[in-house]
Amino acid sequence: MSATEGTPAGRLTRQEVAHVAMLARLHLDDEELDRFTGQLAVILDHAADVAALDLDGVPPTSHALSLANVLRADEPRPGLDRDEVLAGAPDVEDHRFRVPRILGEAP
């Protein structure tokens, strides 16, 4: 993971936390950046402890539950009433959600 690269000791940097916060559209002030950098570093240290174990032959876990193939039949059922749905929208035009102008294209 890129979050543990970049410093000799592999410690999380303040800049990396700022970058991740930007990606998540979180506005953190200086004090928060310091606090979260420390907290996140502890979590990553714990992951590093696990990574340091000899895990050859242990398959990666993709889910906390040991379940697979939880599926639903392809049968339609009615959704929500449109007026009810649009009542929760900040703004509506032509039965569509009206949102501010978007800068840039969808990824």
Added chain:
Amino acid sequence: MSGVPGHDGWELVVGLEVHCELKTATKLFCGCPNSFGDEPNTNVCPVCLGLPGSLPVLNQRAVELAMAIGTALHCDIRPSTFHRKNYFYPDMPKDYQISQYDEPINADGWLELPDGARVGIVRAHLEEDTGKTTHAGASGRIHGADYSLVDYNRSGVPLVEIVSAPDLRSPAQARSYAAELRAILVATGASDGKMEEGSMRVDANVSVRRAGSSELGTRCEIKNLNSLRSLAHAVEHEAQRQVEVLESGGVVRQETRHWDEDRGATVTLRSKEEAEDYRYFLEPDLVPVVPDDGWRSAVAEALPPMPAARRRKLGALFGDEPVEPGGARSDQVATVVDLGLDELVEAAVAEGVPAALALARTANEAATDADAARRLPLVSYVALLRMEATGELTATQVKTVLADLLRDGGGDPAELARERGFEALSSEAVAAMVADAIAAHPDEWGRYRSGEDKLTGFFTGAVMKASRGQADGKAVAAELARRRAEP
């Protein structure tokens, strides 16, 4: 065929990413109807609106259609997981798209083009579609829009994204790949293949390199390719643009470009320099999909014959005469397979209709209303083509009766021909009309007699006109030949 048109010494490298909407009854993770063209925001629920507390449940049919696509593309069908791809854009109300990331359901396959070339398939994975945004304001485009309107009916519709290897080497080959893939997707029953309605969407990764080089050049991704024609045009124009940049000492920047159909050019959409960081992580609300051998073979056994096999089968009707790739007959075979009219041709040939005639009537006339043609009782169709094969009806008459059959959804072609007043002209009547035509055009007749064979068409046309299409072209040609042979 390969290379950059108009620029010797350069090689074109193209890979395609195709998004295919699956023809399920419901969305990928909720029971909302998967239906195109409904009133906006009528097929929505807490799951596909991303409301707090809602949980996704995977659609079994979508998984099976994805497996069918993987099987048809000779992929390994593997245990797979779902990830969240995080980004902020109003077409995705959860602020993430659920997609498959490092463990796709299908990987490492191939597709064979009609010319025999094999194109690698890197992966074909499941993901959900986004809502549909409409940009309001002066231009209708994003830039300059005042605001956007969002309809979430499409949000959560199941997609399979099929990523090819960069194995395509010309605009024509890129087009051929997309056409073949579309035919396969339609044949599996996974998709209706309608590019114009957006149920199949194609993005092209294009780069160029000096001929003989094995390194890949910097690539650009082209979006907004709404037809096979625009795909071929866009790839050609983009390749030429890149060659011109490089030949003038410039550098191709890795970026996403938009194909502008009206201007016939690609324009920059966004630069990839701001490295994409979607913070993918495992979707905690979904468990892995692990198909066992039994499930895999059930999907494989249910798979109908694929277009390549069906084309071979039709080609085999011609026996020793090969169907040349790229020729008129091969186009007719492709049309028949595309439209699912194979059975009409096969049934007619089985009843003694010459293969060329059966193929031509099916690809040219029956194809004009393929939906009706697929429903036509085979016995009616075969009886009609037999009437042409035996000379009972002329080609023109057969086309008219076929239009009646398609309109009525079947019927007795002999009866319809009688109603139309179509009766084969007697040989005396044909001889008389040929004699009239000769008398009316003595100069042409002299030239025809002295060996100008191309005038056969002139005289045949004159007789056809006089008989209002009721004369049999073969009978006319035979009478002309008989008259010429007279001393």
